[in-house]
Amino acid sequence: EWSKSSRVKIRRIFLPDVALKDEVLETLLQQIEEADVSVEYLSAGEHMTDGALQISCLHPYAKKVPEDRNDASLVLRLSQGDFQMLLTGDLEKSGEDWLVEQARPAVEQPQPAAQNPLRCTILDAGHHGASNATGEALLDLAQPELVLISCGKNNRYGHPAPETLKRLEERGIRWYSTAEVGAIQVQVGKKKVKIKTSTSFSK
Numbered sequence: 001e002w003s004k005s006s007r008v009k010i011r012r013i014f015l016p017d018v019a020l021k022d023e024v025l026e027t028l029l030q031q032i033e034e035a036d037v038s039v040e041y042l043s044a045g046e047h048m049t050d051g052a053l054q055i056s057c058l059h060p061y062a063k064k065v066p067e068d069r070n071d072a073s074l075v076l077r078l079s080q081g082d083f084q085m086l087l088t089g090d091l092e093k094s095g096e097d098w099l100v101e102q103a104r105p106a107v108e109q110p111q112p113a114a115q116n117p118l119r120c121t122i123l124d125a126g127h128h129g130a131s132n133a134t135g136e137a138l139l140d141l142a143q144p145e146l147v148l149i150s151c152g153k154n155n156r157y158g159h160p161a162p163e164t165l166k167r168l169e170e171r172g173i174r175w176y177s178t179a180e181v182g183a184i185q186v187q188v189g190k191k192k193v194k195i196k197t198s199t200s201f202s203k
Contacts, residue, residue: 003035004035010037011038012038012039013037013038014039014040015039015040016060016064016072016074017041017042018063018065019063019064019065020069024069025069042074044062044102045062052080053078053079054078054079055076055078056077057074057075057076058075058076058077059073059075059095059098060073060095061098070090070091070095074087075087075088075095081190083193084122085123085186086120086123086124086144088124088133089124089126090126090127090128091126092127092130095126096133096134096135097137099138100138103118116141118138118142121144121146122186123146125150126138128159128160129149129151129164129177131164133164134147134167134168139171139173145173146195151178151179160175182197182198183197185197
């Protein structure tokens with residue numbers, strides 16, 4: 001609906017290249033066709049470049065048969081200069097465990113900081129900050145300076161979960177939740193990264 005308005009123009013939609021067919025996906029594909037938006041399917045190992053911005057797909061692996069829609073979530077790593085952001089979507093523990101296992105060989109190299117595919121400046125918490133995502137293993141490899149949590153205010157699931165916040169606090173990782181600060185905008189400059197929230201927009 002937004003793509004038909006002037007507020008948010010959508011040119012392409014990326015979907016996971018998995019063996020997933022359900023009513024929700026079929027409805028989405030129909031809406032995409034009606035909006036005349038192109039679709040591309042991604043799987044782990046694919047890369048895109050737009051100027052200085054590099055986007056790498058880390059999950060899912062090609063033709064994966066997911067247990068549910070969350071297990072099919074795209075995981076994307078955005079890199080620009082010294083800045084990296086890891087977007088984990090609705091991925092839960094089983095998917096995170098797979099990511100960690102894939103990353104370990106690179107991390108064990110002589111220069112792990114340069115090879116670690118999960119290392120990021122900012123991490124987008126998986127599954128809206130639920131307790132079964134953004135686990136210890138992922139946090140210890142990613143070593144984010146900041147975690148962003150997307151969830152609704154007073155949501156019925158109680159996100160972000162106290163267990164997730166505890167893991168962040170134990171590691172001294174700052175975090176913002178959209179439930180508290182509203183929309184979050186990340187502005188990447190040549191020398192610094194600026195975070196704006198709905199609260200700061202209104203000031």
